Amino acid sequence: MRHRFIVPSAAAAVLLLAIPASAAGPTPGAPGIGDPYYPEAGNGGYSVSHYDLRLKYQPKTDRLEGTATLLATTTQDLSRFNLDFLLDVSEVLVNGKKAAVGRSGTHELEITPQTPLEKGKSISVVVRYSGTPSQVKVNGFTGWTRTPDGAVAAQEPEGAAWWFPSNDHPRDKATYDISVSVPDDVQAISNGVLASKTSRFGWTRYNWRSTKPQASYLTTLAIGKFDITEDRTAGGLPVISAYSKDLGDNYAPAKASIERTAEIVDWESSVFGPYPFTALGGYVPNVNSHYALETQTRPFYSPAQFANGANTSVVVHELAHQWFGDYVSVNNWRDIWLNEGFATYAQWLWSEKEGEGTAQQLADYVYSQPADSPFWKVKPGDPGADRQFDGAVYNRGAAAIQALRTTVGDQAFFTILKQWPEQHRYGNASIEDFVAFAEKVSGKKLGALFDTWLFTTAKPAVGPGGAQAAGSRAHGLAAPVVKEPKSWKKIQSALAGHHGH
Template sequence: MRHHRLIVPSAAAACLLLAIPASAAEPAPGAPGIGDSYYPSYGNGGYDVSHYDLRLKYQPKTDRLEGTATIVAKAKQDLSRFNLDFALDVREVLVGGKKAAFTRTGDHELEITPSAALDSGRPFTVVVRYSGTPSKVEAGGFTGWQRTPDGGVAANEPESAWWWFPSNDHPLDKATYDVSVAVPDGTQAISNGVLTSNSSQLGWTRYNWRSSKPQATYLATLAVGKFDITTDTTANGLPVLNAYSKDLGDTAGAARASIERTAEIADWESTVFGPYPFEALGGYVPNVSAGFALETQTRSFYGPKKFAKGSNVSVVVHELAHQWFGDSVSVKDWRDIWINEGFASYAQWLWSEKEGEGTAQELADYTYDSYPADDPFWKVEPGNPGAENQFHEAVYDRGALALQALRNRVGDKDFFAILKGWTTKNRYGNASVKDFVTYAEKVSGEPLAALFDTWLFTPSKPGATQARAAELSPAKAPVRPKSWQKIQAAHSER
């Protein structure tokens, strides 16, 4: 054992020691990125946001957005300066009620220097007053804001916040939200969570939305336009609100036939994945040209093209499953996208099984058989697909294959215990592919690294021996399950 001598300082030295702050380090700027491997400039370092209060005014005719964002945060280091991710014009910034200096760097960095350094561990507030025409603002060569004939929509992945509110734009920094939007009378504003109130004055109606559970920035959404709105409740009494642009045309009926089953699907998914993690649910279909759907928290976005060929309940199953896998349990790093998309895709396989349109095993067999060994599909590793392939079909289909392989290996009892336990253990948090592998091994008591390496991290088609080990039956030339086309349509144009 090593012994240390106790040195007692003189009285003068003791006074000098007391005068030195506990942290002798000089305040330093927060990092301009949070450290993501795919998107190094996304998010920011040095602080953590707990709440966004957004007070907005939007004019659909001109696409003009004005806003005041109040951000409640805590410093994680002694901060001399910090960044927010934002692309619109900023008029004024205050930190702790005092005017702060600010400048723009890059295409989405708002660099803020407070009047005095911020102490580590201390909460602080930031007020940003801003305005702009979101559809005319480009960052990275594109805009995440979509214009409609009667308004506009913010919905995109992995970035959409830049065009309507300043933020720490990465899933690692979740927060709660109050979103208050004034729009001309006769127009509605749709956002996440629960509509707490709305009121009209001098030709403007203000809608107040609240999200009381932690929410990633890319999952925040705003849609302004003229909507037909329906309401419902789940079996457990949670409010359901769906909204459909009034000018959807021929897709309107199919969209309603799909999305109006939201409560039914959520109740079923709760039996598979555990209790629904949020305070409300629903979906909306604006009149946009985009063909993708997105799991915006509690209120999924659906592009009308998803219903161009008729109803598609499978896409609703997928986006609702994301409320557990992606929204409640979010990625630590964007390379971990499989823990979002693989699970939401497998939810579609489970729904198909429940509906008698093809079992998960039949879908796995058909998926494996559908892509020849030389197909580029097998070059993409779902466990780390690369930013350019983040939403490649392999992340969905091969990602779901990995889960069927796991199910066959550990059996139904452990497999479904893993799904429920995973969403409970990591509720409102962040996780990685590695975290899931570790958790599955713990619950099942089996070594699973080789299995996941085969299905998630090998840039080639697993051979017949590996397929048989996963209990696939490629030699049978499987018949296409009835659900296959709808499932593929749900993943396309993502």
């Protein structure tokens, strides 16, 4: 409809100026949550508290049908809001009433309710949809991987948009109920506890429940033919792991590694504090990728992680993420060191425990890289979106943690490791938050230390053990020979190709 532009009288203009800004009326929610690395990631104007996903998937055709119900609270007066989603949408209801639907950007679903939404109110959003996820690509990429007998959704930093509509950023966590109906000859694996399973008319429905806040990228789905193992920890938590039946020579080493999940979690709990979730396990589908991902409670592992035999190091890494990445998630993706530096350092502590090289030896080995190596050009504290998963974020990032340990001493250091996850439990944090917390616990000023190790594109003059660099070109000395710790290759194998894209 075309509206006439009416010039107000002088008296009316005065009245308009007297109206407070808050009465300006509802406005559209932002198409991004405000992450500098990924401007379209997440959305503004609301916060989701719960997702209920009711899905049906046919592996033969890769056809996915779903109804997603989102419970949310508005954070502004909304005329319209976005969801991140890529499949075909047949209907959207907001508070039970049909809403208008549009598209924008690469994956933005624009929803306009029949009446504007008031700030601070609870809302329900129902989205009915369908599609063939593997055929949907953004910049040549799909977050949905088909397998010989099913499919897998496990990607970072984004992947949810290929199978459910969401506010797709770690800053907006929620709880999940994921119900998946699949043919009887395959199974459906997801996060949390398997609440129930029912079969009828050739289809089996698996109902998975995650009752602790969970980021959208940590939400996973795997459909295929699996051997499933079930157990319980000493504390009674269910341990469910799944192994594709066609892993070949990788089957036995994968199982030998992942079946140690409960043991590793018990050890990590002694270092990082109590395990924060209600279930644990892992799964290995038949995929061609090489990475692993810390999908909450049930990490995803590529078969290639076990191509050289058992690999407990990668299990240590992904389970450490349950504290560093899942329990406490990044505030923005620029804070990725809080995830990867600490998960890598957990591998170093495991190596120390197993007698295969101390954390200091591993840090010294990292530090032995030449000063002119490209390795030192990446800033772990702000690597950029294109270098977010660079090896320096992991290895230089872990060396930074060893430098912290050396500086503050073991007592303060392990207090920091234990209390930090609890400080931001089920929430989000930035690198600046961590630096402030470490200073508070240790009583030391640590800004210069972290600036050097995380934000400088040069090899630090002082190593992670506190010693002055030896073998500098300025002094014309030969670089010292640092022996490779026994665990080094295992750790690097675990990090190879880590994470999706």
